[in-house]
Each structure stands twice: as C-alpha cells, then as structure tokens.
Amino acid sequence: MRASHFLRNAACLLAAARLLCAAAPQGRTVSLYVTVEKGGGLVTGLTEKNFRLYEDGQPKPFRLEPPETPATIALLVEHSQASWPYLNDIAQSIEGFFREAPEGNWYALATFSNQLKVEVDFTKMRGRILEAFSELGQPLWDAINTYDAVWEMLDKMGRLPGRRVLIFIGSGYDDFSAYTLDEVRRKVEQTNVVIYALGAGSMLRGSYEPYLGNTARMNLYQAEAFLRMLADKSGGQAWFPRFETAYRDAMRGIMQSLAAQYRLVYESTVPRDGRFHKIKVEAFQVVNDRREDFRVRAREGWRY
Amino acid sequence: MLKLTELPWLRSGLACLTCAALLLQTAACEPRQPATPKVPLQPAVFEPLREALLKSYEELFEEAPRLEFTAAQIQQMREYLRRSREYCVSRYKDRVKEHEKNLESAQAELKRRTATLSDAERKELHCRIQNLRAVKSQAEVLANHAIPVAFENRQAKLDLIEKWPAQLKQIQQEIASGAYHNRPYGDVKDIGFREVGKGQEQDVKLGEDTVREMRQTGLMPPEVKNEAVQKYVADLAKKIAARSDLRVPVKVTVLNSKEINAFALPGGFLFVQRGLLEAAEDESQLAGVLAHEIAHAAARHGQRLMKKATIANLIYQAAQVAAVILTGGAATIGTYYALQYGFYGLGLVLSLDLLGVSREFELEADQLGVQYAWNAGYDPSGFIRFFDKMATREGYVNGVSWFRTHPPFYERMVHTRREMLFLPKKEGLIRQSAAFEQMKKELAKVTAEAEEEEKGRPSLLAPEQGCPAPEKIEYKPGDKIEAICALPTS
Numbered sequence: 001m002r003a004s005h006f007l008r009n010a011a012c013l014l015a016a017a018r019l020l021c022a023a024a025p026q027g028r029t030v031s032l033y034v035t036v037e038k039g040g041g042l043v044t045g046l047t048e049k050n051f052r053l054y055e056d057g058q059p060k061p062f063r064l065e066p067p068e069t070p071a072t073i074a075l076l077v078e079h080s081q082a083s084w085p086y087l088n089d090i091a092q093s094i095e096g097f098f099r100e101a102p103e104g105n106w107y108a109l110a111t112f113s114n115q116l117k118v119e120v121d122f123t124k125m126r127g128r129i130l131e132a133f134s135e136l137g138q139p140l141w142d143a144i145n146t147y148d149a150v151w152e153m154l155d156k157m158g159r160l161p162g163r164r165v166l167i168f169i170g171s172g173y174d175d176f177s178a179y180t181l182d183e184v185r186r187k188v189e190q191t192n193v194v195i196y197a198l199g200a201g202s203m204l205r206g207s208y209e210p211y212l213g214n215t216a217r218m219n220l221y222q223a224e225a226f227l228r229m230l231a232d233k234s235g236g237q238a239w240f241p242r243f244e245t246a247y248r249d250a251m252r253g254i255m256q257s258l259a260a261q262y263r264l265v266y267e268s269t270v271p272r273d274g275r276f277h278k279i280k281v282e283a284f285q286v287v288n289d290r291r292e293d294f295r296v297r298a299r300e301g302w303r304y
Numbered sequence: 305m306l307k308l309t310e311l312p313w314l315r316s317g318l319a320c321l322t323c324a325a326l327l328l329q330t331a332a333c334e335p336r337q338p339a340t341p342k343v344p345l346q347p348a349v350f351e352p353l354r355e356a357l358l359k360s361y362e363e364l365f366e367e368a369p370r371l372e373f374t375a376a377q378i379q380q381m382r383e384y385l386r387r388s389r390e391y392c393v394s395r396y397k398d399r400v401k402e403h404e405k406n407l408e409s410a411q412a413e414l415k416r417r418t419a420t421l422s423d424a425e426r427k428e429l430h431c432r433i434q435n436l437r438a439v440k441s442q443a444e445v446l447a448n449h450a451i452p453v454a455f456e457n458r459q460a461k462l463d464l465i466e467k468w469p470a471q472l473k474q475i476q477q478e479i480a481s482g483a484y485h486n487r488p489y490g491d492v493k494d495i496g497f498r499e500v501g502k503g504q505e506q507d508v509k510l511g512e513d514t515v516r517e518m519r520q521t522g523l524m525p526p527e528v529k530n531e532a533v534q535k536y537v538a539d540l541a542k543k544i545a546a547r548s549d550l551r552v553p554v555k556v557t558v559l560n561s562k563e564i565n566a567f568a569l570p571g572g573f574l575f576v577q578r579g580l581l582e583a584a585e586d587e588s589q590l591a592g593v594l595a596h597e598i599a600h601a602a603a604r605h606g607q608r609l610m611k612k613a614t615i616a617n618l619i620y621q622a623a624q625v626a627a628v629i630l631t632g633g634a635a636t637i638g639t640y641y642a643l644q645y646g647f648y649g650l651g652l653v654l655s656l657d658l659l660g661v662s663r664e665f666e667l668e669a670d671q672l673g674v675q676y677a678w679n680a681g682y683d684p685s686g687f688i689r690f691f692d693k694m695a696t697r698e699g700y701v702n703g704v705s706w707f708r709t710h711p712p713f714y715e716r717m718v719h720t721r722r723e724m725l726f727l728p729k730k731e732g733l734i735r736q737s738a739a740f741e742q743m744k745k746e747l748a749k750v751t752a753e754a755e756e757e758e759k760g761r762p763s764l765l766a767p768e769q770g771c772p773a774p775e776k777i778e779y780k781p782g783d784k785i786e787a788i789c790a791l792p793t794s
Contacts, residue, residue: 072762098522108764118764127522159769160762178418 027267030302033067033163033194033235034262036283037295042260043283052282053264062266068162070105071258072122075129076153078170078200080113081142086171086201091133092244093169093198096251098130102259109133112149113141114176146170147177147184150230158191163263167254168197168230172223181226188233189276189303195234196254197227198247202240235299257297272304338394341387343792344380349373353381356465357458358784361692362685364461365721368468378466382459389455392789396447403440410436431771438774446777446788454785457695460714471718475725484726489671492727495679500549500672501604504571508552510607511571518569525561528578530750534558536743537576540587541594545572548595548676550602556594560754564694568597570606578754581747584690587740588733591680592687596673603672605665667719674723683733684724688717 032053036043048064075097077090101107106122109129119132150168157164174181188195205220212220224240231238237257239250270277281298284291343350353373356364373381410433414421421429478484485491491498518524528534538556545554554572564579574597584590600606674684695713767774779788 074764103522106762108762110764121765122762125522125525127524130521131523153764156764156766159766162762178415 027269029265030192030268031065031068031163032062032264032266032279032281032298034264034281034283034296034298035235035237035257035260036262037297042256043294044260046262046283046285050283050285051262051264052284053266054278054280054282055266055268055270056277057280060266060268062264065263065265067261067263070124071163071165072106072108072157072160073101073165073167073258074108074110074122074153074157075167075169076116076149077109077111077133078113078144078146079111079136079139080144081139082113082144082173082175083139083171083200085204088244089198089200089203089241089247090169092247093200093251094130094133096248097167098126099248100252100255101126102255110149110153111136112145112170113139114143114145116149116152143175144171144173145177146172146174146226147179147181151177151179151184151187154187154191154193157193163261164193165236165258166193166195166234168195168227169200170198171201172197172199172225172227173219174223174226185229185233186303188230189301192299193234194236194299195230196236196257197231197238198250199224199227199238199240202242203244205240206242233300235297237297268302270302270304274303276303277301338387338390340792341384341391344384345377349377350381353377353465357461359461360689361461361464361717362689364464365468365688368465369472371465373465375466378462382462385455385458385462388789388791389452392451392455392785392791393447395789396443396451399443400440400447403436403443407433407436407440427768427770430768434768434771435774439777442777446779450779451785451789456713460712460717463714464717468718471722472725475722479726487726488668489675490726492675492679495547495549495675498549500602501607503607504550504552504602504604507570507601507604507607508572511569511573514569515573525559525563525577528558528560528750530746532746533581533743533750536739536746537581537590537594540591541574541598544591544595544676544680544682545598547679547681548598548602549672550598552601554598554601560750562754566593566597568600568606570601570604572598572601574598574601578747578750581743582751583694585693586686586736588677588683588686588735589690590686590740591677591682591734592673592684592690595676595680595682596669596687598676599669599672600665602676603665603668605669608665667716670716670720671723674720675727678724678727678730678733681730681732681734683735684720684727686735688720688724691717691720 034051036046048062051062051064053060053062075094077094079090083090103126104124106124107120107126107129108118108122109120109132110116110118119136120128123129150166153166157166179187209217209220227238227240230236237254239246239253241247241250264281278301279299281296283294283296285294286292345353352371356367356371359367410429414426414429414433417425475484489498489500534557537558541554541556550572552572554574556574556576558581559575559577561577562579562582563577564583566574566576566580568574574594576594580593581590584593670687674687677687678684691713777788785791
C-alpha cells in the first residue's frame, strides 16, 4: 500500500517536472531578418552598434551576420475561376518576378484554388517559374481556399533550412478553408518565414469600391487585413498596387528588400508555452550626438 | 382498353427484356480488359525472334540479312507485341486507378478529420498519402512511358529485321552500279568545297540575338565551370567543323544540366548539356552528335525554318521558332513570348507544317553529320550506337519517346546506316581517345559538385520525415519489360 502510494507520488512529481521543463526558457539560436527604411528608401551598411533587440521587453545580445545565400523563395499564387477579374494583376506580378528576381536563389511556384499544388519545386532557373505559370491554363475550380494554402505552404517551408521567403500573390479572400484565420496567424507566428504579399484585385478596387454593398466591402477589408497581417507578423511587407505597372514595381521592391536584409542572430530564451512572445528591433544612427531612428520591418514575435 | 395487369406473360416478358437491356448496357459500359496474349509461333521460331529483338541496332544491321523469318511469322510477332503492350499497359493503368482511389479516400479522411487528429494519427495518414503518391506516380510512368517505349523499340527492331535485308540489297546494287553518287550530298570528297547552306555568315547575328534572348528567359542552364571540359568539347567541335561544310566559326558551350541533349542555333552556336557528355561512352559517339549539330548550322536549318515559320503565320518570333525546333530541351522557351500575347491559350505548339519541315531537316542533318564525323576521322557508327543507347535506356526518362519523333526512329537509323555504307572505306577511324577519357575524369568532378548542390536543394515535395520508404517497382530503363509484366513465352 505504502509502496504504491510512493510510486503514485513519484509519477506525479515526474509529470510535474516534465511540464515545468516544457515551459522553462530554453536557448535556441534563431535568425531574425530585418529591413531598415528611411523616408521610404532602404537603409544599408548598418553595423551591430546600429541595432537594439528586445525579446519580451528584455534586451538581447545578438550578432549581425550576412543573410544565408542562396535564399529559398517560394511564390504562392491564387489560381481560381473566381480570380478571373484580376488575373492580369497576377500575370503582371509574375512578369515582374521574372524581370526582377536575381540569379542564384532557389525559386518555387505553388498555386491554389480549392487545394495547394506545387507547380515547380525549387530551382535556380527562374524561367521555369514563368514557363510553368504560362502553361497553367484555365483554372478548374472556383474556390479560393487562401487560409489552407498559406498554412500548408508555411508548414512545408518551415521544415526547410536557411533564409525562407514566401511571396503571396492573390486577393486574400477565403472561401471554404479547413483552417481558420486564427490557426493561420498562429502558424505565421510559429514559422520563421518572411512573407511578402501582393494584393491582386487592388486595381479594380478603386473603380468598384464605391458601389459595393456592406458585406462585399467587409469582405474586401478582411482580405486586405489578412494580407497585412501575414506581412506584419512575419517581418515582410504587403503591397496593394493601384495600376498595372505597379505590380512589377512591387516585385522589384520585394527583391530590393531581400537584397538589403540584415540578419540578427541570437539565443532566443522564450519558453515553449504556446504563448506569443514579442520581439522589438530598433535601428538608429547617431548624428551629431543625436539619435536618429529608422523604420524597421521585423517579425513581431515568436510562438513556440 | 387492354390493361397490362390482365396479361401477366406480357408483363414478365417486358420485365425480362428490361433486365436484359440493363445488363447489356452495364456490360457495354465496363472497359474491356485485354486478354493475356497468346504466343502465336512455335518455340523454334518464337525464341530466336524474341532473342533477336533484344539485340542492339548495330548487331541487327549485321545479322538481319542472315535471319530467316517469313513475312507471316513477323506479322504474327508484330500482332503479339501489340497485344502484349495493350495487356501490360492496361495492367498498370488499373493499378493507377486503384492507387488514385485510395489516395482520394486518404486525402478526404485527412480533410475531414484534420482538426481532431492526434499527432500520431496525422503522421500515419501523411505517410499513407506519401506512399500512395509514390506508387501511383511509378505506375503512371510505367503505363504511359516505360512500357510503350519498350514495345515501340521492339516494333522498330522487327521492322528492321523485316525490311533491312531488301534495303541492303538495293544499297549494294546502287554501290555496284555507281548510282549512289547521285544521291543528295553524294559528293563527300568535296566536303568543305561544296555549297550546302549558302549565306551562313548572315546567320551569326541572328544566332547571337537568339543566344542573348535565351539567356534572358532564365531557362538556360548555367555553364559548366571547368575549363578542361569546355576546351575538350570546343576543340572536338572545331576539329569536326574544320572538316565540314560550315564556313563560320563554331562556338560551343557546355551547360551544367543532367539532361541528355545538345542543340544548335543559327550561326554556329552549339550547346551541349553535361548529361550528354556523361552518356557518351566514347569519342566517336560524342563526335557523331556534335557533327549532327554542326550539320544543322551548316545547312542553315534554323534560318530555313524561320522562313517557313513566317509563312505559317505563327505568333512566335521567328528566332524562337528556330530554337524550339532544333533544341528539344529548350523547346518551351516560346511560352515566354506566348505570355505576351494572352493569358490563356498558351498550349501553343508548332504547326504540323513545321514539324514536316523539321523531319526533312533531321534526316538531312543525320546524313551530313555522318559524313562530317567520317571526314574528321571518326567511326560514323558512333552516332548509331549513341542513338541506340539513348532510345533504349533513356528514351522515356524525359517523358518523350524517341520512337515517336519526326522522323520515326527506324527511318533515321536506316537512313544513317545507308549513308555509312555509301561512304568510301577508310582505315584507322577513331572510336576512343585518351583525351576523351581525361575529359570524363574532369567531368566526374563537375558531376559530383552538381550532385552535391542537388542534395542541398530545398524541396516543397520533401517526403514526410520518419515514414517507411515508399514501395518501389524495381525497373530501370533498358531492363527487359518482362521484369515487370509477366508475358507467356510458350
């Protein structure tokens, strides 16, 4: 009787210790990708002393290292029958990618309507992306399951090493995804992938928005907010071009941002407690004893 | 008024008729399974014929005149091969359907239960889906490529056994009478002094423009960064070009791609892919391929094709058409231009008129290529041996059967062999060289580096970790098809 009591207590202690261990801070080396802007232009050439890093409000030591090359860049493109009003926006974005993407990186193309499809796995021949896109033909389905596609892409990319970038090209609308907005948000927070979003259909918005009903207007705002969330949470950027050539310009902007990225490497000690832990990065320079702060794009935090 | 209930026999008769009609309809809707093919010949005939079909083309050219099979026996074998192919393909298509059904069911389950699955259950489902995708893909490759190509290869060899003896007699008669001198490009002793493609120098600018555009498309593989390999191939091409009808300098680039391909652009621009160098077993094989590409440039096929393209009123720019037809590997370059013209309808292909033209050009390049390799001192049979190997072993790897090309494989083989027989006898033709073997050693380093990079290539299709290895059908191109599809032999 006493022995079984002892065993039960021991088991309880063991379980409690395991729980405690899981929640205790554990150091893990992470790379934080950051771009710095001043007056809309990218700032390059900064050194370690130009940055400050805070995790959950606590200053963290870090080192500045060159971003890993080649970068692993995937394009996730909406390709649904329902996308027809803004197919040209998507085509312009791909054209822009083709013109602006530098040689040497790994590039992949995935499309989605009702489900995700990998059209081109990672290749250094960026022409293959354009080739595959041009051969897509008429979409079969009219669903736009954006949340599922983003979740699955992040899941796939999360397993890859190095600097990972997702370029989303689509409206941001969602039809019948199995994953919810909250689940996608959590996935973005858990995965170290920088997301850039190009809002397809933004050109039409200017013309049609005044005539939209309340529900349609809400859907529009929700789609746009989703794309902004992807970018802000992950340290990327969202674009909503209002004229045709701006899609190419936006793609140039993405490639320039990637070329100007900084990589802050540090030991993250936030616990694996499933909660969100904030990160803050400051970038500045001191001119005539006055500190001049820059705008920083970095992921908002981690969730383990 | 007559009621149906008053005539029970009529009622039961109608019911029977309806049932019979339904049964017949069901039977008609069921796809008919091809029966297991029966061996149509006596073992004493069947076995030697079957063995002959497994020999190389070079061996068959030698042995076919001594083989004694009747036209009826060959016809029966042809029918047996046709039925065997249908039978094997249908078996693997059935497997594809079965895997597809299981895959859909597993994916539906995943979708339905995704929010409630435990990690272990999710893992198990992922592994199951992964395995089903792998086995389905294997079955598709076998049904759509490997099996048809293997049987097309045997049909081509059967054609050779049937037709070559008569063709050989005709060739011997032409040689005896001296009539062979009158064939097109029969003046082989005047290579370099005759006019094959007038105005070649005009193609150089066009070639430069095309090369630049191809590089801009991002579809051109990077160059091999090994001077020894680049120099060896360039020297070999120059040696052949110096003994050809090409009057402009030849410029060769070795591309770092595992594809087995080479292509020529107008103006003497040759591109050879690493995979081709790996596949070539001796210098005469590589010389045969380079000579074939030099022949395209010498005869100005690219430029002549562009004229046809303009006539055919294609939307592709003429220079791209030239690249498309001659390259094979870079055939999809035109899609970039298609994108400029509209979002849909991009499955544009070259018109049949142009394919007809390319057929004529390929035969011409085969003939001239054999002449140039021979004139440069190489064994011209290298070209046939290389073709044989590629068609048999690698034919389906890239999804394109060499037997479905224009012109048909058999026709190209016979055409090339015929030209070889017409060429004056020469002693000491080169098959192998120390330089080739040295190049292979250098190439091995390039290949090792490329494979290392390939290993580090990230993938969105990376398999789920921790799953058992997917089931695998053990079949390599060039293996006997009986290894995966049991056929009766008696």
